[in-house]
Amino acid sequence: MKKNETEIMAHPLEDLVRMERIPHIWCPGCGIGSVFTSCLSAIKQSNIPYNQFTMVSGIGCSGRGAGYINIDSFHTTHGRAIPFASGIKMARPDLNVIVFSGDGDLFAIGGNHFIHAARRNMDMTVVCVNNLTYGMTGGQVAATTPHKAKSATTAAGNSETPFNLPLLAYASGATYVARWTMLHARDLADSIQEAIQRRGFSFIEVLSPCPINYGRRNKEKTLETLKKYHENTIVKNGANPAELDVDFNKGVILGKFIDIDRPTCDELYRKMYWPQEQGTAENRKTG
Amino acid sequence: MKSQVLTGEHFINGDEACAEGAIAAGCKFFGGYPITPATEVAEQMSVRLPHVGGTFIQMEDEIAAMTSILGAAWAGFKTMTATSGPGFSLMMETVGLAVVTETPCVVVNVQRAGPSTGLPTQGAQGDMMQARWGSHGDYEIIALAPSSPQEMFDLTITAFNLSEKYRTPVFIMSDEIVGHMSEKVIIPEGRKIKTFSRVKPTGRKDRFKPFQPGPLGVAPMPAIGDGYNVHVTGLTHNEKGYPVMSVDIQKEMMERLLGKIRNNLDDIILTEDYRLKDAEIVLVSYGVSARTAYTAVEEARAMGIRMGLLRLITVWPFPEQRIRDLAKKVKGFITVEINMGQISREVQRCAGIVPSFIAGHTGGAVVPPDDVLKIAKEFLA
Ligand SMILES: Cc1ncc(C[n+]2csc(CCOP(=O)(O)OP(=O)(O)O)c2C)c(N)n1
Ligand code: SF4
Ligand SMILES: [Mg+2]
Numbered sequence: 001m002k003k004n005e006t007e008i009m010a011h012p013l014e015d016l017v018r019m020e021r022i023p024h025i026w027c028p029g030c031g032i033g034s035v036f037t038s039c040l041s042a043i044k045q046s047n048i049p050y051n052q053f054t055m056v057s058g059i060g061c062s063g064r065g066a067g068y069i070n071i072d073s074f075h076t077t078h079g080r081a082i083p084f085a086s087g088i089k090m091a092r093p094d095l096n097v098i099v100f101s102g103d104g105d106l107f108a109i110g111g112n113h114f115i116h117a118a119r120r121n122m123d124m125t126v127v128c129v130n131n132l133t134y135g136m137t138g139g140q141v142a143a144t145t146p147h148k149a150k151s152a153t154t155a156a157g158n159s160e161t162p163f164n165l166p167l168l169a170y171a172s173g174a175t176y177v178a179r180w181t182m183l184h185a186r187d188l189a190d191s192i193q194e195a196i197q198r199r200g201f202s203f204i205e206v207l208s209p210c211p212i213n214y215g216r217r218n219k220e221k222t223l224e225t226l227k228k229y230h231e232n233t234i235v236k237n238g239a240n241p242a243e244l245d246v247d248f249n250k251g252v253i254l255g256k257f258i259d260i261d262r263p264t265c266d267e268l269y270r271k272m273y274w275p276q277e278q279g280t281a282e283n284r285k286t287g
Numbered sequence: 288m289k290s291q292v293l294t295g296e297h298f299i300n301g302d303e304a305c306a307e308g309a310i311a312a313g314c315k316f317f318g319g320y321p322i323t324p325a326t327e328v329a330e331q332m333s334v335r336l337p338h339v340g341g342t343f344i345q346m347e348d349e350i351a352a353m354t355s356i357l358g359a360a361w362a363g364f365k366t367m368t369a370t371s372g373p374g375f376s377l378m379m380e381t382v383g384l385a386v387v388t389e390t391p392c393v394v395v396n397v398q399r400a401g402p403s404t405g406l407p408t409q410g411a412q413g414d415m416m417q418a419r420w421g422s423h424g425d426y427e428i429i430a431l432a433p434s435s436p437q438e439m440f441d442l443t444i445t446a447f448n449l450s451e452k453y454r455t456p457v458f459i460m461s462d463e464i465v466g467h468m469s470e471k472v473i474i475p476e477g478r479k480i481k482t483f484s485r486v487k488p489t490g491r492k493d494r495f496k497p498f499q500p501g502p503l504g505v506a507p508m509p510a511i512g513d514g515y516n517v518h519v520t521g522l523t524h525n526e527k528g529y530p531v532m533s534v535d536i537q538k539e540m541m542e543r544l545l546g547k548i549r550n551n552l553d554d555i556i557l558t559e560d561y562r563l564k565d566a567e568i569v570l571v572s573y574g575v576s577a578r579t580a581y582t583a584v585e586e587a588r589a590m591g592i593r594m595g596l597l598r599l600i601t602v603w604p605f606p607e608q609r610i611r612d613l614a615k616k617v618k619g620f621i622t623v624e625i626n627m628g629q630i631s632r633e634v635q636r637c638a639g640i641v642p643s644f645i646a647g648h649t650g651g652a653v654v655p656p657d658d659v660l661k662i663a664k665e666f667l668a
Binding site: 020067073074085095 | 315
């Protein structure tokens with residue numbers, strides 16, 4: 001009986017979670033945990049051995065993802081997950097590299113690294129939890145905060161214009177671009193899996209609520225945000241990236257927008273600089 | 288395939304010698320960003336690395352360059368970057384990440400005169416304190432100062448060995464003059480070059496703690512994919528690598544980080560004595576300035592002044608005890624450096640009541656030996 005009980009209680013993703021670090025830091029009603037779960041599901045359903053993965057995060061609530069996954073994982077500095085991951089990928093092209101971080105981390109302080117990794121077609125999967133704000137520091141305006149939205153540093157409303165992230169990714173050279181919300185858990189997991197299993201720079205934006213530091217200020221309860229995710233979104237695969245502004249009044253477009261095959265940064269480097277794959281086996285042995 | 292080590296006699300500049308030292312040490316990854324006068328290190332690495340199965344990447348800025356070498360280090364490789372003042376400033380936050388995550392890597396700073404853009408093509412030694420304290424928080428760091436192209440080769444190997452042994456970033460604090468000066472550089476046979484690689488863990492993978500000190504206070508370091516499932520964070524962490532926001536764990540972690548350097552000073556600190564035995568005036572110098580200091584010692588001796596030189600090959604950790612011991616028997620110290628008072632302050636701190644002076648320069652040129660002699664003569668008069 002005892003054995004059965006534990007079998008029932010074990011979460012199907014438990015082997016991918018550092019259970020000794022649970023409870024996690026995310027607030028009740030926060031969407032990050034759902035995005036993280038979809039990411040773990042994607043890893044699991046890919047059937048690739050776990051030690052062929054590594055996860056890199058920057059700093060922020062979303063950036064805590066790397067701390068909970070039970071694979072080699074790195075919680076770096078604010079904005080620098082992508083260059084850290086690029087170092088890993090170029091040194092060990094055989095690894096599957098996943099970057100899990102927030103909108104502030106990846107697109108404000110780390111924006112330059114994002115566009116260059118996309119341009120290089122650095123073979124990695126970037127999952128961006130877009131909660132439209134800097135959650136961790138208390139809800140200041142971000143590069144993704146909608147025009148007129150309130151934040152801790154825009155009391156009367158945001159006077160600036162946010163990024164259209166899929167358009168930015170596409171223009172920079174990303175070869176896979178998709179957007180989901182955390183509510184679309186299955187589509188999201190499948191999309192992350194697809195990104196993992198293809199070559200090239202893959203970008204997946206995930207809209208996710210920060211009820212504590214964004215929702216409250218903008219008079220939006222978590223359930224209302226989820227309702228918008230459900231009712232005011234439309235799945236339109238292949239949509240023109242230029243039409244992907246996040247505007248729930250008009251309806252937010254989700255789906256897979258870009259999926260192009262193009263050689264990756266590490267493949268092209270090897271081809272140009274190690275034409276006979278010289279020395280790879282012997283010289284690249286570590287330690 | 289070409290040999291990894293270009294054994295033989297070469298006439299090359301300091302930057303190139305540094306790159307050859309890195310190759311000889313087993314460096315397999317370089318993340319760079321061009322900047323005068325360090326560019327030649329990157330250029331040479333871009334040419335050499337592919338021949339030894341290594342990877343060069345020019346990143347989008349120095350923050351990315353520095354961060355990429357940490358990722359590649361955890362992927363299992365010996366890694367390096369090279370820069371000068373403006374890039375060194377940009378790297379500082381990541382230097383702290385390297386220190387706290389105990390990530391071995393080598394960072395070369397071919398110094399030019401600052402502040403800001405300064406004199407891009409002219410040498411200085413104005414980043415010495417930045418090397419010590421440039422990243423926020425309290426930490427220990429290792430920095431070596433080569434005085435010649437030959438030492439750019441030799442000390443780059445030493446830097447890799449120390450970084451691998453102590454799992455810490457190591458700085459090579461060179462300068463434009465040594466970086467761009469061409470001299471004879473002898474590269475020994477590969478098998479005669481002593482290299483050290485990080486200790487890898489053995490034993491039960493589930494019980495492994497990536498920050499639990501072993502011999503020398505340093506933990507073995509696995510590579511990504513070895514199956515140890517490590518978590519690495521810049522947050523204060525316990526020996527398992529997990530964040531713990533407590534005063535106690537902060538203390539434990541800091542004592543470990545400081546201790547692995549402070550408890551191994553004899554192994555880390557390299558100095559060279561020149562005519563010190565009977566000296567009453569001791570010059571303390573490093574890098575290109577030590578060359579000036581040699582000349583000053585010769586000229587002083589010719590004039591009957593008993594002068595000697597303590598050359599710092601390791602500048603950080605600072606050889607405090609050595610200065611304290613010398614202070615017991617000499618009349619005074621003169622620090623020769625191309626700045627207006629950095630290492631001289633350390634000397635003064637350790638010299639106690641013994642007078643201590645600086646023969647400094649605002650940058651862009653070496654300190655003339657005459658400046659040193661003038662100070663010595665005025666002091667003795
Ligand atoms: C260099 C640096 N600047 C600022 C901070 C403070 N900081 C921590 S998290 C964060 C914003 C994170 O926003 P985002 O990436 O959107 O993550 P979220 O918390 O919203 O998930 C900032 C500004 C920092 N840690 N480092
Ligand atoms: S502050 Fe916002 S983003 Fe951060 S954990 Fe709480 S709800 Fe989530
Ligand atoms: Mg955010």
